[in-house]
Amino acid sequence: MKYIGTRNPNIISEASKAVLKGICEDGGLFMPDKIPTMDKSLEELVNLSYQELAYEVMKLYMNDYTEDELKYCINNAYDSKFDTDVIAPLVKQNDVSILELFHGRTLAFKDMALSILPYLMKTAAKKNGIDKEIVILTATSGDTGKAALEGFADVEGTRIMVFFPEDGVSPVQKLQMVTQEGKNTCVVGIKGNFDDAQSAVKSIFTDPELIKELDDKGFMFSSANSINIGRLVPQVVYYFYAYMQMVRSGEIKLGEKINFTVPTGNFGNILAGYYAKCMGLPVNKFICASNDNKVLYDFFKTGTYDKNREFMVTVSPSMDILISSNLERLLCKLTSPEKTKELMASLAKEGKYSVDIKNDEIVGEFATKDETFKAIKDMYEKTGYVLDTHTAVAYAAYEKYKVETKDETKTVIVSTASPYKFTKDVLCAIDSKYESGDALELMTELENISKVSIPEPIKGIESRPVLHNNVCEKDGIKNFVREKLN
């Protein structure tokens, strides 16, 4: 298996080089020319630990890493940084199983991949004899930024710069980022939204002049966004792991198909699930759950992707995205690099494209703010379990899907964040009396009603010193990077 460009099959790369580059020179993304088939039976996988399973899955993609290299990366990533040995526990609540992906240091599923990416990258640099300082540029809708900072802080030979929408993240998300320690970290609020940040960062990666200029100074760029294959591949693991936990608990029989409902923004998480299915994991449907920025819902219903619409700031800010980068990898898988290139050109020029593809494996759904709040309240009243606002979009979407299709297949809700990151909205969903409360003070209240302690990494966050106060216009990102590295 090799990696090819989604817009040009003649761009060919080994895994480690694709991790280092992050994106192709022409703006396309690296993807496997053929998604590998799992070479072990489900029986052989069912009792593996998270780390063991991670090795079985990742070795098929990271195929130029040696066994020792890959195991070193895995064992250093999935350790006591996570607050549970299970790493990604599955809990049954009401009519669904919830895959909790927020037990890492920054309390969002981004930790699942960003705990290992720095190890994959450092190993790749060593293997390929790279002597440059690697500058990680990251656009974030709120959670990637902190997870990337935490992963790369004080990692020798790297610097990390994070761009987040000044007015588009939750108070806890913002505090998590601006209080980040580490000599090699830089955090910048931008006057714009996630799409602005992502477009600016992508344009830096594909600017030959700037790349040359910084190359002369001893720098090379890479990405910690899910455009990097090193983000995507580790995410495939937990789809297998969720399945094995369903089998172990007796919820399903080995071989039985299940559904996954995934709260989606940049289409990275759900695409990893789709890869797991292509590898042989028994999956019936993926429900792609959007918030009011429902470009993906419209795309799966009509075949037309159209970003020409108002950008909405919602209660699930990490999904406030109109340009879903990883959809490009699905398009390429279902059509061809030539066709994908055409579609992406149309997206750049007209802001939209239409395509006639037959895919009944992924179903689009969405949830409004009211539906999201209702999902949080319903789940809490029935079980006492508190969903975060993103996971609640997935749950609400699933309930709609179930009514529409009568599909009774056992379903996993992929839970992407701790409710503590979005305390205020979560509590307001449960009771409007919290509307006047302060987001940070309300954490104690959430602790009382959920019976889940305030997670260690954010305890006392309100009194930590603010270490970053850069602000920049959305058109000024390139210059900011240039000046910072001068």
Ligand SMILES: *Cc1c(COP(=O)(O)O)cnc(C)c1O
């Ligand atoms: C990033 C994020 C998402 C969206 O994931 P994608 O891979 O971008 O689709 C959903 N929920 C939370 C909490 C996130 O941080």
